[in-house]
Amino acid sequence: MNQKKITIHDISRVLGIDSSTVSRALNDSDRVTQKTKELILNKAKELGYQRNILASNLRTNKTQTIAIVLPRISRYFFATVIAGIEETAQEKGFNVVICQSLDSFEREKKIIHNLIANRVDGILISIAMETTNYEHLESFQSLGNPIVFFDRPCHLDNCVNITIDNYTASFKATEHLILKGCKHIAHFSGKQNIDLYKQRKEGYLGALQKYQIPIDENLIFESNLSEEDGVIMAKKMLENPEIDGLYSSNDTAAISAIQYLKTQGKKIPQDIAVVGFNNDPIAAIIEPSLTTVNQPGFEIGKIAANQLILQIENKTSQNNSLILNSELIIRDSSNR
Amino acid sequence: MNQKKITIHDISRVLGIDSSTVSRALNDSDRVTQKTKELILNKAKELGYQRNILASNLRTNKTQTIAIVLPRISRYFFATVIAGIEETAQEKGFNVVICQSLDSFEREKKIIHNLIANRVDGILISIAMETTNYEHLESFQSLGNPIVFFDRPCHLDNCVNITIDNYTASFKATEHLILKGCKHIAHFSGKQNIDLYKQRKEGYLGALQKYQIPIDENLIFESNLSEEDGVIMAKKMLENPEIDGLYSSNDTAAISAIQYLKTQGKKIPQDIAVVGFNNDPIAAIIEPSLTTVNQPGFEIGKIAANQLILQIENKTSQNNSLILNSELIIRDSSNR
DNA sequence: TTTAAAAATACAATCGATTGTATAAATAAA
DNA sequence: TTTATTTATACAATCGATTGTATTTTTAAA
Structure with missing residues (x-):
């Protein structure tokens, strides 16, 4: 047998x-x-x-395997990135392992040590929300292995960052609300140690500035942008009856906020127009459907994997950033 | 360095x-x-x-790694199963690799061969919709490795199946519609080579029978239950104005159907009451919120992983089935 | 035909941990 | 104290592929 x-x-x-x-x-x-x-x-x-791959791996100290480390595979955007990575990896003959940090620094650290022990040849990572210390990643690098950051950039030396034009996307999203007549636009922002949320906030501020709308720090709400956070922030928003627009750094918080606002008798978009970010599938389904920013996840995945494999095969390291374009998808939640 | x-x-x-x-x-x-x-x-x-794990692996011909093979990680139910598996695997010191078949038989075959080449110690699988031939899995087994099926059972020898009580859940879902006064209940069914969809259909038929409602084959629509399928089937449904209830074998199709029906001026649940299956997060968010069957994904994952690891460690093989209970979550789409 | 150069193949060490068997050390029994 | 028995450690082969070096074979040049 x-x-x-x-x-x-x-x-x-x-x-x-x-x-x-x-x-x-x-x-x-x-x-x-x-x-x-x-x-x-x-x-x-x-x-x-x-x-026998095990024997081959031992001798060459390579595994033809790359790892994806990201907060949570069930998020739509990440799922599309994974699909892109897998396509490229398969073409180039690499295996892919997928790891979820659940946005926990401790988990991320454990994962990376495990990947080191298992000698993966390279890592594609969107760092955990909690991560502010990069020693675990540096120790992977110091073994001569490349890392490519996607979605959430990180300024380690000798790394490639693949991101989208968060500033521009945010700028356009906010501008869209302004052009729809919103005068007091709230912003749901993420933790500022994550570059991407910083950039989105700056895009928001930039648009206000351009249209000479005074910046009011009380209109900016920072959180982890979870479903619960969306409700909490929506409640706080209602304390300020002037608010007539909301630009959220993700769809999750935007959607739970919309739901809460509706229970409070607010009309979307008439009373408050809303724009989200990510284009989660649910954005097209809720009522009103959500105006949001679509990110080219599949393409990001393909490019990121290509960059990584290039570095693995050439044993070179690079230090460049690639910025892809996103697009604003206009739906009912801002249509007034 | x-x-x-x-x-x-x-x-x-x-x-x-x-x-x-x-x-x-x-x-x-x-x-x-x-x-x-x-x-x-x-x-x-x-x-x-x-x-050095590579050396250890070579010598022992083991990898302390188990694989999850499933159609698509982005589906909520699967994501919860993965979380359960990862928790157990971590406790027991096993690595986990996740692979997506995208419901394609060819992909699934390739994945399994790759897993064999990489000497994973066991496989947890929810087979692809297209799969009707199990040679690839048998060749993994013939190497002395255990397989545990979850969600979608499979009657290979020496395998464990972890499923939910699809018949009972379907029976109750259909009964619920009957008790709400529906007389002509349509059913969205999946491909019948997948046991689970067969069982759900049988549960539907069983409930009709119990309440002496005549079975009408024209009320049963079979498809892959995708978003598009939901719309197509909803269109067909409307050709029969008697239909006043719908029990769908998944939420995806139920939701796209609801959306289409609403565009056609149908009131949910007054004109047509709807029940889905899976309790996707979106089910709680759409309007009306969707009555659906919640599956204990996390628990399924934990149990499945435990069973697999038990077999790996004891080098035994088993041939039993575990059936977990699910629950009907009643929301607005059937509340009349 | 002989020699030099190039090409093809063989030899042998190696990657690092594991494990069956042999030997040495320690303890118990006589 | 000597012998038998148990316990602790050392020896050496092994997992299977890879790779630098040495050797043989082939081809080309003289």
């Missing part, structure tokens, strides 16, 4: 050719003649040979 | 103790005296020793 595996030594013995030559033939080395190669390849196929 | 790794041989050399003893000490074997163990463990810590 439990058939024993064929090794290069079996092929070597059967053909009377040294196992080193067999190995090289199987790896298509040019140190082996075409004729011998064919001999070996045919015999390998005939015997049903399958390379 | 690129610090060279400490091996058991380094420890062996420094202490003048053979590497085999070092290895045994690190594995807490009782062939090593307590005193020597401490000596070795302390030195290991001092030198910053980390076991």
